Amino acid sequence: MVWEKLKIILSIIIDIFISLCEIPFLIFKTNKNVSTPVRFKSQQQHKLDITQIATKIRSITNHNPSVQIVIDRKSGEGHSTRSTAYKDGKYRINISSLNSIIEINQHEEYAEVEALVTFEEVCKATIKYGLLPAVVPEFKSITIGGAIQGLGIESTSWKYGTFDKTVIEATLITGHGNILYASEVPDLWKNLPGSNGTIALIVAARIRLVQATEWIHLRYVFYPDLSNFLNDIEKKISIQTNTGWIGDNQGIDAIHFCGKNQTMNGIVAMYGGCVSVIPSNASMYKETVFSSFFYQHVKNILTKKKMTNDHNETILYEDYIPTLDYLFRHDRGAFWAAAEVASTDPLIGFIFRRPYLLCLLNHFLKTKTLYKIAMLTSDQKRESTGMIQDVDVLPDRAEEIINWAISKDLNMIWLCPVRCHGTDESFFSVAQPNTPFVMNIGLYGVAKDLPQSNLDLQRLVVKLEGKLALYAHIYLDREEFWSCYNYKEYIRLREMFGGHVFMDLWDKVAGIVFSKISIKR
Numbered sequence: 001m002v003w004e005k006l007k008i009i010l011s012i013i014i015d016i017f018i019s020l021c022e023i024p025f026l027i028f029k030t031n032k033n034v035s036t037p038v039r040f041k042s043q044q045q046h047k048l049d050i051t052q053i054a055t056k057i058r059s060i061t062n063h064n065p066s067v068q069i070v071i072d073r074k075s076g077e078g079h080s081t082r083s084t085a086y087k088d089g090k091y092r093i094n095i096s097s098l099n100s101i102i103e104i105n106q107h108e109e110y111a112e113v114e115a116l117v118t119f120e121e122v123c124k125a126t127i128k129y130g131l132l133p134a135v136v137p138e139f140k141s142i143t144i145g146g147a148i149q150g151l152g153i154e155s156t157s158w159k160y161g162t163f164d165k166t167v168i169e170a171t172l173i174t175g176h177g178n179i180l181y182a183s184e185v186p187d188l189w190k191n192l193p194g195s196n197g198t199i200a201l202i203v204a205a206r207i208r209l210v211q212a213t214e215w216i217h218l219r220y221v222f223y224p225d226l227s228n229f230l231n232d233i234e235k236k237i238s239i240q241t242n243t244g245w246i247g248d249n250q251g252i253d254a255i256h257f258c259g260k261n262q263t264m265n266g267i268v269a270m271y272g273g274c275v276s277v278i279p280s281n282a283s284m285y286k287e288t289v290f291s292s293f294f295y296q297h298v299k300n301i302l303t304k305k306k307m308t309n310d311h312n313e314t315i316l317y318e319d320y321i322p323t324l325d326y327l328f329r330h331d332r333g334a335f336w337a338a339a340e341v342a343s344t345d346p347l348i349g350f351i352f353r354r355p356y357l358l359c360l361l362n363h364f365l366k367t368k369t370l371y372k373i374a375m376l377t378s379d380q381k382r383e384s385t386g387m388i389q390d391v392d393v394l395p396d397r398a399e400e401i402i403n404w405a406i407s408k409d410l411n412m413i414w415l416c417p418v419r420c421h422g423t424d425e426s427f428f429s430v431a432q433p434n435t436p437f438v439m440n441i442g443l444y445g446v447a448k449d450l451p452q453s454n455l456d457l458q459r460l461v462v463k464l465e466g467k468l469a470l471y472a473h474i475y476l477d478r479e480e481f482w483s484c485y486n487y488k489e490y491i492r493l494r495e496m497f498g499g500h501v502f503m504d505l506w507d508k509v510a511g512i513v514f515s516k517i518s519i520k521r
């Protein structure tokens with residue numbers, strides 16, 4: 001335990017050191033490539049590496065048929081708010097060799113990437129060719145494998161759905177130690193996304209790339225309430241164009257400001273798209289060493305406009321942002337999660353409330369580092385301090401979740417529409433039938449009645465027939481949880497492909513709550 005914490009502290013020190021090294025590059029506006037050297041490898045080397053992993057799985061399971069295998073990522077690597085306590089006593093398979101890009105095919109617009117390659121790495125490599133993944137989850141160190149297994153989304157999800165829907169082909173390793181292509185096993189592949197590594201491993205994916213440029217034009221549009229925003233999304237879906245990231249309205253997300261000061265509240269939707277030309281007198285927003293968190297930029301825009309006018313659906317502001325800064329705009333500070341949680345500590349809160357002090361720290365508060373810092377405290381303490389949950393519900397049920405969040409004193413809520421393409425019956429999909437989209441609602445902050453309110457929220461989502469993001473601690477008991485998914489089919493698939501060597505999904509996402517967090521049921 002102590003050794004585990006020391007390793008996390010060392011890793012935080014390394015992160016801070018790398019961030020320090022980046023500063024001159026950022027100040028002198030040269031290429032920001034210090035922390036993310038993009039690695040490439042040949043198809044042949046990739047095959048050798050995955051064969052080694054498959055052979056290892058086969059030999060461990062032959063040797064010990066009741067073994068439980070988990071991926072050997074350390075505490076704070078990855079984006080689950082759960083500690084890695086669930087990995088104790090399990091066999092940790094090392095897949096760290098799967099960290100390279102195998103191919104970028106500019107002509108056919110796809111990239112072949114290994115599972116541990118991060119989105120920051122992929123985007124840095126593909127933007128040089130005027131291409132980007134169709135969906136780019138917003139934390140720099142989310143990996144390709146993690147985004148498939150965790151149903152990654154972001155602002156282009158209103159067009160494409162969850163990230164897995166943009167995967168053309170994937171390479172999998174089953175619990176039997178067999179290497180399979182997704183196209184050979186459609187039943188397995190269809191149900192794998194969202195299963196959090198409990199059916200099979202993903203070792204590589206061929207992902208769809210779409211046209212993009214180095215700059216995004218972003219418009220900030222004000223909505224006094226949710227219904228107008230929802231109507232606008234429906235209208236946009238009906239006239240959707242197939243131009244990748246190019247043109248207006250290719251990315252849509254919003255921040256619902258709902259703090260105590262009601263005169264400053266409302267929804268600011270951000271409509272973004274890539275452009276080739278920037279007008280000479282345009283406003284620019286670039287992430288610098290000293291820039292504030294992105295949500296503060298949006299809040300400042302809202303505050304300034306609120307002082308002067310308050311019309312329905314007005315364009316509050318527009319600016320131009322380097323595309324990579326836009327894609328990872330919420331990485332520093334993990335949206336507003338760091339700022340909100342910091343406000344509960346007298347000393348850190350003091351710093352966070354003073355922009356001139358905070359700007360000295362911002363650059364070091366990358367999500368990757370924040371996760372590691374968070375993992376230095378216990379699950380009980382973390383869950384009692386802040387709420388971090390994402391949920392997906394039908395648009396007409398979003399209001400109920402938002403009202404619940406306001407009743408629990410959350411100050412900001414993230415809204416990100418996610419497209420539903422026809423009937424999608426895969427086990428863990430967030431999509432629902434007979435609706436053009438569902439609304440992903442991000443609830444991050446210091447909610448009242450924690451950790452109990454996590455259970456209340458999750459029960460409300462089940463009642464509204466929505467879905468929970470499984471990166472969070474799940475508070476539902478086994479029966480409540482499996483009432484949301486097709487357990488019989490899940491078990492059938494696991495048995496068919498040797499998935500029983502991976503952890504059961506409920507044990508993985510809820511086990512810690514039931515063993516380490518005390519709440520009333």
Ligand SMILES: Cc1cc2nc3c(=O)[nH]c(=O)nc-3n(C[C@H](O)[C@H](O)[C@H](O)COP(=O)(O)OP(=O)(O)OC[C@H]3O[C@@H](n4cnc5c(N)ncnc54)[C@H](O)[C@@H]3O)c2cc1C
Pocket residue numbers: 071073077078079080081115116137138141142143144145146147149150151152153154196197198200201202203334337388390442444471
């Ligand atoms: C505050 C907050 C906000 C978030 N907002 C967003 C958001 O807006 N958009 C978004 O897309 N996501 C968001 N996430 C969630 C995040 O994208 C998912 O948790 C994602 O799964 C993280 O990917 P990772 O690479 O860090 O994987 P990990 O966290 O390491 O893994 C996620 C799960 O997938 C399994 N897994 C990972 N890689 C593989 C593999 N190769 N094969 C088999 N199983 C594997 C792991 O065992 C684990 O169960 C948010 C999370 C938080 C905490």
